[in-house]
Amino acid sequence: MxxxxxxxxxxxxxxxxxxxxxxxxxxxxxESSEQPDYDLMQQIAGxxxxxxxxxxxxxxxxxxxxxxxxxxxxxxxxxxxAGKHEELAHLTQRFAQLLQRVLDEAELPRGTVLRAAREFIxxxxxxxxxxxxxxxxxxxxxxxxxxxxxxxSQLLAxxxxxxxxxxxxxxxxxxxxxxxSERRNS
Numbered sequence: 001m002x003x004x005x006x007x008x009x010x011x012x013x014x015x016x017x018x019x020x021x022x023x024x025x026x027x028x029x030x031e032s033s034e035q036p037d038y039d040l041m042q043q044i045a046g047x048x049x050x051x052x053x054x055x056x057x058x059x060x061x062x063x064x065x066x067x068x069x070x071x072x073x074x075x076x077x078x079x080x081x082a083g084k085h086e087e088l089a090h091l092t093q094r095f096a097q098l099l100q101r102v103l104d105e106a107e108l109p110r111g112t113v114l115r116a117a118r119e120f121i122x123x124x125x126x127x128x129x130x131x132x133x134x135x136x137x138x139x140x141x142x143x144x145x146x147x148x149x150x151x152x153s154q155l156l157a158x159x160x161x162x163x164x165x166x167x168x169x170x171x172x173x174x175x176x177x178x179x180x181s182e183r184r185n186s
Contacts, residue, residue, distance in 0.1 A: 006139045012056050013128040015162045019044050020121050027117050045096040057085040095120040
């Protein structure tokens with residue numbers, strides 16, 4: 001098996017969590033009426049619209065479906081996972097639209113943007129925490145090499161554009177920020 005799907009998902013969660021940390025720092029500037037890096041905020045929102053919604057969550061949905069099939073009683077909480085992913089997509093889109101309105105210099109109360117941003121961040125964090133604590137351990141425990149091979153044939157080949165080996169230029173700034181953060185924490 002060339003991929004460890006649970007480890008891959010967990011690694012993607014770690015990258016997303018670091019982006020949320022960066023977003024929180026930018027929001028603190030916005031809240032205090034300082035100048036945040038709106039381009040960076042927009043790139044982070046764009047990343048959450050792109051990669052999690054088109055690759056990460058579909059991967060999780062496939063793993064969850066297999067777990068529901070294999071251990072239905074233990075995987076019962078996973079039945080709503082796809083719906084939760086849709087909710088996250090809605091919150092992300094809402095925040096990205098409000099952010100775009102700020103960039104377009106629309107008259108918009110600061111509190112409206114901050115509430116949407118905080119809801120986006122808190123929902124993303126809570127969702128990943130639940131998956132890391134419940135979903136991924138169950139996947140590691142239940143799914144064997146044959147299951148993972150069957151899943152792999154259904155998964156998109158696209159890797160997280162924040163990984164060092166990625167060459168997706170539109171996320172180069174985010175990737176560089178995360179790599180610099182890793183170096184500082186090492």
